[in-house]
Amino acid sequence: MTRRSAVPPPVTAVLDASSAWLPARLSAVEELLREQVSGHGELLAADAGSTLAAGGKRLRPLLVLLCAGPEGGPDALRAAAAIELVHMATLVHDDILDAAPLRRGSPTVVAASGRERAIGTGDLLFSRAFAILAAAGDARSIELLAEASVALARGELAQRQDAFDTGVSEQRYLDRCRLKTATLFRCAVLLGHDDGALAEFGDAIGLAFQLLDDVLDVAGPAERTGKARGTDLLDGTVTLPLIVAIEREPALASTDLRRLDPGAAEVLCDRIAGTGALDDVRARALEIAAAAKAGLAGAALEPEQRRLLDLVADGVVQRYS
């Protein structure tokens, strides 16, 4: 594994601490993902292949495999690949909406191949996710992934609906996070091991993950996060750091996000940071992650699984990308 920063991304830390089964399984999922994008037409191979090669944390597949445990069979591998395919599909479609030129340092599908191919590529990745899971024949898994996909799309729509609105409430923001991020994390742990205590863990670390993502967008530094500071603000996405900053400094509410340019976005990031909002949100993310770990007490897990899930919870709030 390549370490991209001094603070290892959560997956690296977990794999380093794991016995051999987990890294071996994650490699098998990577192979499965490669098969999925290479065997369904040249356009998918070109467009999704580059998305796949650009990597990503593979945090959702890791959660599936980890929760399935060392005894997890081929169904866990398929479920892990399926959830990453849904995640990739969402990213490809999101990049169209954001007109994003780069993701993880590589050109996005929309930038490389145009909007039309990006829509089709996302649809295809989405369909492949359900196809691979259906081949495993477990209707409960498909139901979980379908419901999570519904939530993802609803979260994306809600975010677009709220765009540029600095009056968005904290509750509305948290609801959006649940739809957009937490449900897929919840789905990941449940695909691995259908257990109520794990479901809550998945929800919580998904939420913590999103909170930290939103802190990083404002805090940077760009060299570590891989994207310019204030990217969300430029898209009109109002996140918790700005919501908290407005509570502390109400004048910020009159900011017209539609008029923001990259320079002004950086200035706004500094103003948000100046209110102490980032420390506040980071502290909340840490608290949620800590509660997630505590909640694992009730789950039926092997000691190694518990230890590694603790590392995941730590990792999602300590990462830089």
Add this chain to the structure above:
Amino acid sequence: MTRRSAVPPPVTAVLDASSAWLPARLSAVEELLREQVSGHGELLAADAGSTLAAGGKRLRPLLVLLCAGPEGGPDALRAAAAIELVHMATLVHDDILDAAPLRRGSPTVVAASGRERAIGTGDLLFSRAFAILAAAGDARSIELLAEASVALARGELAQRQDAFDTGVSEQRYLDRCRLKTATLFRCAVLLGHDDGALAEFGDAIGLAFQLLDDVLDVAGPAERTGKARGTDLLDGTVTLPLIVAIEREPALASTDLRRLDPGAAEVLCDRIAGTGALDDVRARALEIAAAAKAGLAGAALEPEQRRLLDLVADGVVQRYS
């Protein structure tokens, strides 16, 4: 049922000829579709609700129900709704690519609510399709629909790849039709009744349906088809009428579709018609539909089902929209 033209659309003709079970089931599917789009957020309700209300032939759900027969249970209703949701998702995404202002006389989602919401709405409809089918718990059905969705997306990508290329071969066109249209018809009949002879019937009438669609795009008249003549040509989509016309009048191959405006598209339609290509393609569609009917001999069907499937086959090649 409202008859929109002197030649009844295939679904109307089939319902008129059917005993009570089929119209009752199709109404139940309509209700299920309304529930699906109304229960998952206000944006979906607004955007997909109008897509739903604008109607459509509901030919795919009809095929599911018809093949499931009078004894088909709630799973057939869910499968029928699921396949229409996938079809609707595809239309919503296609309309983004085509920047289409109207579909079935109503504003498209992209026209009414913008590209961003149209992408999200399509994703949501797609996800709901799998969610409703997963709730029924039949992995084989999900596999069928997932594979058909993969084919749809591949067909769409292939069509974009071939855009504006007047050198596209007939074989390539037919392959695209199979991916883009025939596989979903095949899926519809198989969702109703998993039988090899029916699968071939579905494939064949899907292909015949697409061929006639492509004839109607060139032949019009616009008052009956509900769209301007040459709409496909303006999008750069080269279909069998143009391919056959080029075989007969090779000079047509030098047409630069990128430079086409609506007036020039009408002129091109007239030139295509002038070669006799439309009669040729229409005859092929009729031949395929006739073979589809003949092929039903081997399927295990009740007499009423067979009679109604014959009407479907007749209808797809006699319709005007």
